[in-house]
Amino acid sequence: xxxxxxxxxxxxxxxxxxxxxxxxxxxxxxxxxxxxxxxxxxxxxxxxxxxxxxxxxxxxxxxxxxxxxxxxxxxxxxxxxxxxxxxxxxxxxxxxxxxxxxxxxxxxxxxxxx
Amino acid sequence: xxxxxxxxxxxxxxxxxxxxxxxxxxxxxxxxxxxxxxxxxxxxxxxxxxxxxxxxxxxxxxxxxxxxxxxxxxxxxxxxxxxxxxxxxxxxxxxxxxxxxxxxxxxxxxxxxxx
Numbered sequence: 001x002x003x004x005x006x007x008x009x010x011x012x013x014x015x016x017x018x019x020x021x022x023x024x025x026x027x028x029x030x031x032x033x034x035x036x037x038x039x040x041x042x043x044x045x046x047x048x049x050x051x052x053x054x055x056x057x058x059x060x061x062x063x064x065x066x067x068x069x070x071x072x073x074x075x076x077x078x079x080x081x082x083x084x085x086x087x088x089x090x091x092x093x094x095x096x097x098x099x100x101x102x103x104x105x106x107x108x109x110x111x112x113x114x
Numbered sequence: 115x116x117x118x119x120x121x122x123x124x125x126x127x128x129x130x131x132x133x134x135x136x137x138x139x140x141x142x143x144x145x146x147x148x149x150x151x152x153x154x155x156x157x158x159x160x161x162x163x164x165x166x167x168x169x170x171x172x173x174x175x176x177x178x179x180x181x182x183x184x185x186x187x188x189x190x191x192x193x194x195x196x197x198x199x200x201x202x203x204x205x206x207x208x209x210x211x212x213x214x215x216x217x218x219x220x221x222x223x224x225x226x227x228x229x
Contacts (some may be wrong), residue, residue, distance in 0.1 A: 043220035
């Protein structure tokens with residue numbers, strides 16, 4: 001059974017600071033997704049990572065994937081208040097398994113304070 | 115394009131009653147998924163439709179849950195009779211046929227409270 005562990009679960013950080021959210025998973029996978037959720041809203045797709053070594057950046061967020069270590073990171077650079085939200089990583093099993101079943105981490109609730 | 119639409123956004127029902135949730139996927143998306151987040155827990159997979167066929171229903175918790183996708187368009191998820199532990203947020207998502215390269219588009223969810 002695929003397990004996804006995300007940490008930290010809660011993160012309070014000052015504006016302008018950098019931080020990293022970690023997502024570990026337990027079985028072989030080559031497809032990992034990061035989502036953002038604002039309260040009462042849908043899960044908004046941030047990044048789709050499809051290969052070992054994949055790195056994607058959008059604004060102050062950068063995501064990477066290391067399939068050998070079974071680890072993805074979401075790095076926040078110079079945080080601003082607008083980044084306050086809950087961030088989820090989600091993993092699909094290795095593409096050869098034919099499964100479309102996403103397994104989610106518990107989410108990281110990020111609060112950026114002035 | 116319109117996103118994934120779910121309604122109602124909130125539902126409060128009594129234990130033993132029936133509730134039906136609806137999801138309208140993005141037009142043309144063959145794949146439709148239901149997920150659920152119970153308070154304090156992870157978002158969990160319930161089932162996956164390809165057009166009108168159930169491809170994977172391994173996450174459905176028990177036979178009180180019935181999902182349908184009429185004509186391969188919108189989907190409904192019925193809970194009958196509802197129990198207290200069914201409370202949570204039910205998400206629907208859709209994706210194009212045959213590809214996971216773009217991720218899944220999620221709706222805003224239906225918050226179900228069973229009292």
